[in-house]
Amino acid sequence: MELHIAKDPQQLSENMAAWISNYILEVLQDQERFTFVLSGGSTPKQLYTLLAREPYLEMIPWKKIHFFWGDERVVPFDDERNNARMAYETLLTPVGVPAENIHVMRTDMLPEVSAEAYEKLLQEYFNDSAVTFDLVLLGMGDDGHTLSLFPGTAVVKEQKAWVKAFFLPAQHMYRVTLTAPVVNRAACVVFMATGAGKAVTLKNVIEGTFNAEQFPSQLIRPQDGELHWFVDEAAAGALE
């Protein structure tokens, strides 16, 4: 695991935009398409906004990138909590990504049906390949959740399915999420975390004993891929 610490959220987003664009260009030297899983929540907004501006707008061959989501809040697309909506507003629409490159988790159908449809889409996309995504961007909630793998939920223990749907009573909302096994087949996973509110949880996730039921972010350990944590000084404040 590699830890990258930046002064503040702005610096962190700038560092990540540079790092991600270099990584995309490097991978695209050897292949025609790049698969990028986006995270939701508030943390990556600034990063997406930067990626949609120069120099990245020109530098990244956007038509070669296929976008997926790590998880979705099952609310209508025009609801401001919708993860895909945020990515459209900040990145996909400004950049002009072709519609056929965008693979959203649908929220206009029953959550279980949406999860099944996404699993099918992924299985077909990756066929028999041992590796799945080129890059998975993840956030971490103050409670240690990542994707929609929340502490104490059954989906944390999922070993087989690539995508699951479930009701999250605490938020009165269904969620659709990738599971840890499919993310752990990615070539590269990048966490992004900012703010003092995440400091103690980050310490537990990175330096604490393994307790994935309490800290589901600990489940993310790519089998053969890279794992990076990009954090700001406030989030890193409790680390040894």
Ligand SMILES: O=C1O[C@H](COP(=O)(O)O)[C@@H](O)[C@H](O)[C@H]1O
């Ligand atoms: O609910 C979610 O939360 C996490 C963390 O969000 P943040 O606001 O603390 O950045 C996010 O990664 C996930 O995609 C989202 O559905």
